[in-house]
Amino acid sequence: xxxxxxxxLVAAVTLTGLTSNLSANTLAEVANNFDVFGYAQVRYDxxxxxxxxxxxxxxxxxxxxxxxxxxxxxxxxxxxxxDTSGSAPYSGVLMVYNYFTYTGIQNxxxxxxxxxxxxxxxxxxxxxxxxxxxxGLTLTSKLANINFTASYFANTNFDYxxxxxxxxxxxxxxxESYIQAGLNTKIGEVSLDGLYxxxxxxxxxxxxxxSAGIDAGSVKITPSVRYTASDIxxxxxxxxxxxxxxxxxxxxxxxxxxxxxxxxxxxxxxxxDASANLKGWKVGLLGNDDSKLIKAGLNVxxxxxxxxxxxxxxxxxxxxxxxxxxxTATYKITKGLTAYVxxxxxxxxxxxDKETVGRANILWLF
Numbered sequence: 001x002x003x004x005x006x007x008x009l010v011a012a013v014t015l016t017g018l019t020s021n022l023s024a025n026t027l028a029e030v031a032n033n034f035d036v037f038g039y040a041q042v043r044y045d046x047x048x049x050x051x052x053x054x055x056x057x058x059x060x061x062x063x064x065x066x067x068x069x070x071x072x073x074x075x076x077x078x079x080x081x082x083d084t085s086g087s088a089p090y091s092g093v094l095m096v097y098n099y100f101t102y103t104g105i106q107n108x109x110x111x112x113x114x115x116x117x118x119x120x121x122x123x124x125x126x127x128x129x130x131x132x133x134x135x136g137l138t139l140t141s142k143l144a145n146i147n148f149t150a151s152y153f154a155n156t157n158f159d160y161x162x163x164x165x166x167x168x169x170x171x172x173x174x175x176e177s178y179i180q181a182g183l184n185t186k187i188g189e190v191s192l193d194g195l196y197x198x199x200x201x202x203x204x205x206x207x208x209x210x211s212a213g214i215d216a217g218s219v220k221i222t223p224s225v226r227y228t229a230s231d232i233x234x235x236x237x238x239x240x241x242x243x244x245x246x247x248x249x250x251x252x253x254x255x256x257x258x259x260x261x262x263x264x265x266x267x268x269x270x271x272x273d274a275s276a277n278l279k280g281w282k283v284g285l286l287g288n289d290d291s292k293l294i295k296a297g298l299n300v301x302x303x304x305x306x307x308x309x310x311x312x313x314x315x316x317x318x319x320x321x322x323x324x325x326x327x328t329a330t331y332k333i334t335k336g337l338t339a340y341v342x343x344x345x346x347x348x349x350x351x352x353d354k355e356t357v358g359r360a361n362i363l364w365l366f
Contacts, residue, residue: 034064069104121269176200205230228268228276239265243278252301280313320349
């Protein structure tokens with residue numbers, strides 16, 4: 001069956017016009033160079049304030065070499081979100097990735113097509129929601145121990161501005177061009193990165209980050225810091241967000257503490273799950289001006305397959321405060337198959353009653 005799936009995927013590549021005269025033997029050889037991957041996810045969320053919903057997402061893709069210097073990747077996805085009043089129509093198959101990569105230049109790769117946008121400002125992988133993709137060209141190159149990347153995208157799926165009011169005064173439709181350039185390097189145990197991005201007639205932003213991995217016997221310490229700022233067209237406010245934190249792992253016990261602040265404006269990116277933001281589960285700095293957030297968490301591997309964690313986040317906004325506390329139990333059922341349940345209580349000064357939120361999630365990666 002796997003062989004038949006591989007042959008079907010490569011046949012799809014052939015139909016794109018990459019080649020029209022491959023012999024049967026050559027097609028089989030190409031199929032043998034392809035790996036099939038994907039995942040299936042089911043999620044149930046419930047809130048005594050916002051009600052319940054089900055989320056289903058399925059992804060199937062393939063990647064592999066066509067020649068020594070050219071590889072190809074594609075992935076299709078179905079995403080459906082239903083509330084308890086009834087099932088929503090299926091989204092149909094959405095093309096998530098569809099791109100060719102050329103590696104014929106030493107220490108350099110060039111990708112063309114629809115690619116994932118993997119930066120501190122974006123989320124390239126999320127098992128239950130939309131991820132960041134764009135159509136265009138991306139070049140990555142390595143010089144000594146410095147990695148460079150530059151991209152030009154004719155359009156993106158960054159259309160959140162129309163629905164949730166991100167970047168006030170500037171609606172993002174997805175049809176705008178998007179340019180980004182960045183670099184990262186490692187000096188000893190310290191990793192450094194920087195990225196500049198601009199969207200046509202919408203905004204400009206940059207982010208700088210540093211992190212380290214320190215092994216102290218049986219204890220691993222991971223400190224990190226990041227600063228992000230943006231200039232939004234038509235908005236006369238400087239938007240910035242910085243955060244610093246440290247994670248500690250000692251045997252079966254892990255802990256995390258983080259702190260962050262925003263300036264006169266808090267919109268530095270469009271995705272609340274991006275690493276440029278500091279957030280707990282439902283509480284985060286992004287979009288909140290003149291705010292401060294502190295987050296602390298503790299987790300323990302009760303048994304090799306079961307992890308329990310408790311996290312607290314408290315945010316002081318300009319006029320009101322909000323805090324949350326949530327517990328998560330994560331169980332690794334078998335290789336690639338994981339489930340977790342989570343319960344939280346959110347206390348927002350804007351609301352009279354505390355909100356109770358729950359989630360059950362199962363994810364199969366293959």
